[in-house]
Amino acid sequence: MQWLNAVVQGVLLGGLYALLAAGLSLMFGVMRIVNLAHGVLAMLAAYLGFVFVNNMGVPWYLAILIVVPIMALVGYVLQWGLFNRALNKGGLAPLLVAFGLAVVLTQLLQEIFTADNRRIQIGSLATDSIQVTDAIYLGVFPVLTFIVAVVVIAGVQVFLNSTPLGRAMRAASDDPDTVKLMGIDNRQVYALSTALALATVGLAGMFIGMKTQFSPTYGDLVLIFAFEAVIIGGLGSLWGTLAGGIVLGVAQTLGSQVNPSYGLLVGNLVFLAILAFRPQGLFPKAVTT
Amino acid sequence: MTLLSLSDVDVHYGDFQAIYGLNLHIEEGETLAVIGANGAGKSTMLKTIAGLLTPTSGTVTFDGADISQMAPHKRVPIGIALTPEGRKIFRSLSVEENLKVGAHAKRPGPWNLTTVYEAFPLVADRKDRLGVNLSGGEQQAAAIARALMSNPRLLLLDEVSLGLAPVVVEQIYAALPAITSQGTTVLVVEQDVNQSMKVADRVQCLLEGRTVLEGAPSSLSRDEIAAAYFGI
Amino acid sequence: MSTTMSTEASENQHVKVKRATKSSLGGLGIAIPVLLIMAAGPYIVDRGLQQQLVTLFALIVMATMWNLLAGYGGMVSVGQQAYIGIGAYGLIYLAETIGIDPFLAVPAAIVIAGLLSIPISFLAFRLVGGYFAIGTWVIAEVVKQITMQVDALGAGSGMSLTVLNELSPGRRIAYVYWLSLVGVVLAVLVTYLVMRSRLGLGFTAIRDDSVAASSLGVRVTRSKRIVFVISAMGAALAGSMIALNTLRITPESIYSVNFAAFMIFMVVIGGIGTIEGPIVGAIVFFGLQQWLSDLGTWYLVIIGVLAIVITLFLPRGIWGLISGNGRIRLFPVGYRLVSPLSALSLTGTKELNTTSTEGVSRPD
Numbered sequence: 050m051q052w053l054n055a056v057v058q059g060v061l062l063g064g065l066y067a068l069l070a071a072g073l074s075l076m077f078g079v080m081r082i083v084n085l086a087h088g089v090l091a092m093l094a095a096y097l098g099f100v101f102v103n104n105m106g107v108p109w110y111l112a113i114l115i116v117v118p119i120m121a122l123v124g125y126v127l128q129w130g131l132f133n134r135a136l137n138k139g140g141l142a143p144l145l146v147a148f149g150l151a152v153v154l155t156q157l158l159q160e161i162f163t164a165d166n167r168r169i170q171i172g173s174l175a176t177d178s179i180q181v182t183d184a185i186y187l188g189v190f191p192v193l194t195f196i197v198a199v200v201v202i203a204g205v206q207v208f209l210n211s212t213p214l215g216r217a218m219r220a221a222s223d224d225p226d227t228v229k230l231m232g233i234d235n236r237q238v239y240a241l242s243t244a245l246a247l248a249t250v251g252l253a254g255m256f257i258g259m260k261t262q263f264s265p266t267y268g269d270l271v272l273i274f275a276f277e278a279v280i281i282g283g284l285g286s287l288w289g290t291l292a293g294g295i296v297l298g299v300a301q302t303l304g305s306q307v308n309p310s311y312g313l314l315v316g317n318l319v320f321l322a323i324l325a326f327r328p329q330g331l332f333p334k335a336v337t338t
Numbered sequence: 339m340t341l342l343s344l345s346d347v348d349v350h351y352g353d354f355q356a357i358y359g360l361n362l363h364i365e366e367g368e369t370l371a372v373i374g375a376n377g378a379g380k381s382t383m384l385k386t387i388a389g390l391l392t393p394t395s396g397t398v399t400f401d402g403a404d405i406s407q408m409a410p411h412k413r414v415p416i417g418i419a420l421t422p423e424g425r426k427i428f429r430s431l432s433v434e435e436n437l438k439v440g441a442h443a444k445r446p447g448p449w450n451l452t453t454v455y456e457a458f459p460l461v462a463d464r465k466d467r468l469g470v471n472l473s474g475g476e477q478q479a480a481a482i483a484r485a486l487m488s489n490p491r492l493l494l495l496d497e498v499s500l501g502l503a504p505v506v507v508e509q510i511y512a513a514l515p516a517i518t519s520q521g522t523t524v525l526v527v528e529q530d531v532n533q534s535m536k537v538a539d540r541v542q543c544l545l546e547g548r549t550v551l552e553g554a555p556s557s558l559s560r561d562e563i564a565a566a567y568f569g570i
Numbered sequence: 571m572s573t574t575m576s577t578e579a580s581e582n583q584h585v586k587v588k589r590a591t592k593s594s595l596g597g598l599g600i601a602i603p604v605l606l607i608m609a610a611g612p613y614i615v616d617r618g619l620q621q622q623l624v625t626l627f628a629l630i631v632m633a634t635m636w637n638l639l640a641g642y643g644g645m646v647s648v649g650q651q652a653y654i655g656i657g658a659y660g661l662i663y664l665a666e667t668i669g670i671d672p673f674l675a676v677p678a679a680i681v682i683a684g685l686l687s688i689p690i691s692f693l694a695f696r697l698v699g700g701y702f703a704i705g706t707w708v709i710a711e712v713v714k715q716i717t718m719q720v721d722a723l724g725a726g727s728g729m730s731l732t733v734l735n736e737l738s739p740g741r742r743i744a745y746v747y748w749l750s751l752v753g754v755v756l757a758v759l760v761t762y763l764v765m766r767s768r769l770g771l772g773f774t775a776i777r778d779d780s781v782a783a784s785s786l787g788v789r790v791t792r793s794k795r796i797v798f799v800i801s802a803m804g805a806a807l808a809g810s811m812i813a814l815n816t817l818r819i820t821p822e823s824i825y826s827v828n829f830a831a832f833m834i835f836m837v838v839i840g841g842i843g844t845i846e847g848p849i850v851g852a853i854v855f856f857g858l859q860q861w862l863s864d865l866g867t868w869y870l871v872i873i874g875v876l877a878i879v880i881t882l883f884l885p886r887g888i889w890g891l892i893s894g895n896g897r898i899r900l901f902p903v904g905y906r907l908v909s910p911l912s913a914l915s916l917t918g919t920k921e922l923n924t925t926s927t928e929g930v931s932r933p934d
Contacts, residue, residue: 083700085648134882144646144700145838145881152831153874156867213442220428220439223469227426230388232414232443232488269827273711276704280697314715317708321693324705328696 052306054185059302061188063278063295064195065260069253069271070278070290071202072246078285079222079242082132082143086151088272090247093154094120094254095263096162098169109171109259117251124247128240136239151268158265166262169255194256198294201249202287208245218242270313277320283330292331296323341366341523342387342492347396349379349386356382357547359396366491369514369524371538371555373531375567379547380527381423384496387525388420389413400492414443417491421484423500425477429470433461433480436469440487447489448520454483457516460509475506482510492523499530511537531563545569589766590902597900608751612744620747621815626856627754628811629836633848633855635804636833638761641843642773643797646699649706650805651829652690652713656683657806658813658824659717662729667722672734673749676810683806684799691798695791707827714825728820731813746814753807762845762901764800769793831870838877841887845901850889 073087084090094116101112127150135146177189209215221228221238228235257263257271274297282293297316304315323330342364349357357379364370374380385391387398389410398406405413419440428436437451455462461483464476472480478498485493499507507530514537518524528534535541535555543551543566551558551566564570611620632650640646660679665672690709697705718726734742764770772793775783784790813819832855840851855873862869880887 077700081699083703085700085703131878131882138882138885141640141644141646141842142881142885144703145834146878147700148648148703148831148834149838149874149878149881152835153871153878156871156874159867160871213438216431216435216439217442219431220436223428223430224426226390227422227428228439229390229410230414230420230422230426231439231484232411233439234409234411272704273708276701277708280701280705310719314712314719317712317715320708321712324693324696 051184052303055302055306056299057185057187058191059299060295061191061195061298062302063291063298064191064198065253065256065294066274066278066297067291067294068194068198068201068249068256070275070282070294071198071205071287072248072250072253073272073275074279074284074287074290075205075246075249076243077279079218080132080136080143080239081222082136082147084246085144085147085272086154087250087275088268088270089151089154089158089265090120090123090268091250091254091257091271092158092263092265092268093123094251095169095258096158096167097251098255098258099162099167102169102171103167109169109174109255112169113252113255116255117248120251120254121244121248124243124245124250125240127247128243129236132243133236133239151272155265155268162265164264164266166264167258168262169258171259175259190260194260197252197256198291201252202291205245205249206287214238214241274316277316280330281320281323283333285334286332289330289332289334296331339366340364341401342525343399344383344387345397345399347383347386347393347398349382349391350394351382355547357386357393360544360547360549362542362549364492364523364525366523367518367521368539369518369526369537371526371528371534371541372544373528373534373541373563373567374544375529377546378544380544381496382547383544384420384423384494384525384527387492387494388418390420414488414490415445417445417489418494419485419488419490419492420494421478421481421496421498423496425474425481427469427472427477427480427484430468432466432468433472433476434465436480436484437461437465437487440484443488445489449486449489451487454486457486457513458483474502475510478502478506478510479513482513486517490522492525493517495524495526497527497529499528499533507533531567543567594900594902601900605751605755609748611751612740612747617740617743620743622860624747624750624811624815626852627750628808628815629832629852629856630754630849631757631804631808631811632829632833633836633840633852634757634761634845635801635808637837637842637844637848638764638797638804639801640834641837641847642765642770643794643801644773644777645794645798646703646834647694647706647801648703648827648830648834649708649710650801650833651825651827652706652710653683653687653802653805654809654812654829655710655713655717655819655821655825656686657809658819659723659729659809660806661810661813662731662819663723665731665733666729669733672731672814673745676749676753676807676814679810680803680806683809684803687799687802688795690802691795694798695794707830710825710827710830714821717825718821726821728818728823730818732817734814734817746811749814750811753811757804757807758845758849760800761804764797765845766902769796773797828870831874835873835877837887839873839880839887841889842885844889844893846893847887847889850892851887854888 069091073084076082076084097116097119098112101107101115102109131146131150132143135142171190174190178186179189180186209219217228217233217238220231221233221235225235277297278294279290280293281296282289282291296319300319301312301316305312340363344360344362347357347360348355360383372380372383382391386393389408393406397404400416400418428439431439437454458479460476460479464472482495498510511533514524526534526538538555541553541555541558542549543563545566551562611623636647636650657679660682661672661675664670664675664678670678694702694706694709717723723729737745772783772788775786775788776790776793780790809824812824836851836855837848839854840849841847858873859869862872884891
């Protein structure tokens with residue numbers, strides 16, 4: 050029954066991956082930007098959390114309330130200062146700028162915090178668990194993470210579907226020029242969507258920092274996990290991304306069950322298999338924009 | 339009063355000049371039809387009025403103010419709305435959502451979801467359908483309705499008849515009186531000369547970026563128009 | 571290479587198509603003596619400098635090949651380190667374990683990398699744009715992870731190249747130097763010839779409108795695959811050069827994503843989409859690396875910021891600035907029409923038209 054437990058852990062892990070991937074998916078959906086700095090921005094959030102919690106003694110749930118708005122502001126400024134300009138240049142510019150940002154930010158984090166592994170202190174919450182059956186344990190923290198992930202994805206979905214700003218984002222995604230004819234400044238829409246995306250990244254980064262040891266270069270892995278969740282799930286659908294995250298998580302935990310060093314590799318291989326045999330993902334969106 | 343005027347406007351696409359010293363004016367409340375063959379510069383002119391293009395020289399004046407360099411999204415709150423060439427309905431949004439996006443500028447006026455649905459029953463029937471699933475005629479009606487949602491003073495219609503069956507075109511033009519009766523100024527750009535002549539107070543014909551004919555429809559003969567249109 | 575067509579105007583006038591530019595002939599005049607001097611390297615400079623130059627050559631190869639893939643082919647890859655690793659491991663495995671002469675093992679390793687890149691291309695081409703970029707990175711990670719599981723390749727601790735130890739250090743370093751010099755010249759030459767060919771012209775069309783290009787007979791996917799494979803082979807060459815230079819590789823070092831960062835920065839700083847740009851970028855990058863080496867990894871921050879600034883404000887890079895945005899072309903790949911209406915002018919030739927296969931989706 051260890052296998053069943055591995056599957057359960059994998060599903061919960063998938064929630065974290067989906068939360069990570071939401072921001073990546075959003076930025077691509079609205080602006081067609083693949084933010085290569087996505088992973089390291091999550092690490093920025095984790096380090097911010099680390100400073101507040103470990104160094105300043107702020108309780109982790111309050112630290113989240115501080116870090117998330119900070120990250121939203123970072124997103125807003127980044128979009129106006131960097132990505133909007135890059136979008137104007139067109140072509141490869143947004144991708145190259147995002148990559149440059151990723152490298153620069155990783156190095157800066159390394160200079161400030163060194164490459165030592167860190168972890169945000171959450172006390173016993175890190176290991177508390179509920180025993181469901183003889184073999185299956187549900188960690189309190191992973192369950193919490195999963196619930197948060199589902200709530201966030203549902204929230205973003207509702208926001209996109211039902212609010213004027215959400216509608217504006219979807220319209221801008223369909224047709225950036227025509228949306229200007231509606232009296233909407235698409236640069237402002239982009240900045241707000243990046244703010245939203247980085248708010249979710251901030252949340253995700255905090256949860257990673259609380260769950261596991263991290264360092265500046267851990268951002269590379271985060272980016273890969275987020276990306277794989279998006280592709281496995283199918284472009285354009287946040288719920289698909291949740292499914293993709295779960296598939297990835299389960300693949301990794303099952304792989305680890307076979308041999309601890311196989312976890313990441315199995316996850317990557319499952320991703321490649323989906324890419325080979327069902328490149329549109331498991332739940333691709335109906336309307337391609 | 340003159341609501342919109344273009345003075346000596348030149349517009350370029352890179353090195354290519356599309357419009358040469360264009361002069362145009364339109365009075366508040368009137369309907370002006372700008373006709374001409376493909377490539378005459380009609381859509382270019384509308385895009386310049388809407389702000390998607392900037393004149394390389396000359397001025398665009400709206401309600402007395404020079405708006406030549408004003409960004410397109412700022413022109414909507416002051417009362418300019420463009421129904422673009424090709425309809426450009428947002429594909430992944432439903433018709434009703436398209437209309438709501440059109441109302442983003444929140445200008446006061448008679449047009450809201452209820453009144454727009456009354457004027458365009460075709461659109462009301464399709465209100466939950468996704469943009470990508472609409473026929474050409476439905477898209478055109480929805481696009482006009484969407485532009486109305488911002489309660490514009492000046493409505494710009496770009497090639498409404500393009501790609502549509504004549505019957506559908508007639509239905510769409512049949513809705514125009516409901517718009518003009520509210521006092522809205524309308525600038526219609528058309529290749530379909532007959533339809534535009536029927537609804538217009540004045541007609542202006544463009545050829546290769548220049549005005550070649552102007553006047554009230556009743557004062558222009560078919561031969562004059564054909565000659566101007568084709569540049570004979 | 572010239573084609574003559576008669577114009578309508580007069581039966582005695584011909585329009586010629588020229589490939590070379592004045593500056594390219596000048597460039598050739600400079601290049602040959604420079605190469606001769608470089609070939610004399612082992613007799614002129616000390617061993618340490620020779621090894622540094624090999625590093626520079628490897629960087630030039632990486633930059634040139636990444637530019638072929640991204641600048642011309644439009645495929646931004648963050649995963650070329652996979653082939654650097656395959657080239658390095660291939661070389662060491664063939665030389666150490668199989669016993670092939672190391673200098674023959676280099677072409678063999680390059681061929682292996684090329685062959686492996688073919689099935690990989692089928693996977694990678696499922697993605698485009700930014701997702702293609704991350705996808706290639708994932709593939710590189712997988713290659714690294716697989717390597718780390720294989721004992722014959724040293725698993726996690728890497729491999730050493732020892733068979734060259736029978737040579738004196740002076741000879742070994744000189745031979746590696748000459749091999750690397752030949753390698754970098756070949757890499758640049760191959761890239762140049764590919765881009766001068768119909769393949770290169772096809773890519774200009776693909777960049778503008780791949781559907782239209784396809785309808786005109788440009789084999790889009792096949793062209794991309796060819797470039798993908800050549801680029802992989804180039805990266806493998808760089809990997810072999812690194813292995814020969816450092817004599818020891820580990821999975822973490824040879825498959826490092828830092829190589830991807832280097833490639834991108836070199837090409838962006840030097841000038842994307844030209845042959846000269848990556849070379850300039852590699853030299854600038856190498857210089858900055860040496861000059862700022864006291865600052866530790868701050869150099870990467872500075873270079874990264876420089877790359878961002880150049881992308882936004884100087885999209886054609888340093889070479890774009892120097893060459894007056896294409897007026898000087900040392901490696902001309904375009905086609906110019908020359909009209910004999912020039913008979914009426916004083917200067918000699920009057921260019922009617924210029925078609926260039928240089929440049930990437932123009933961010934002007």
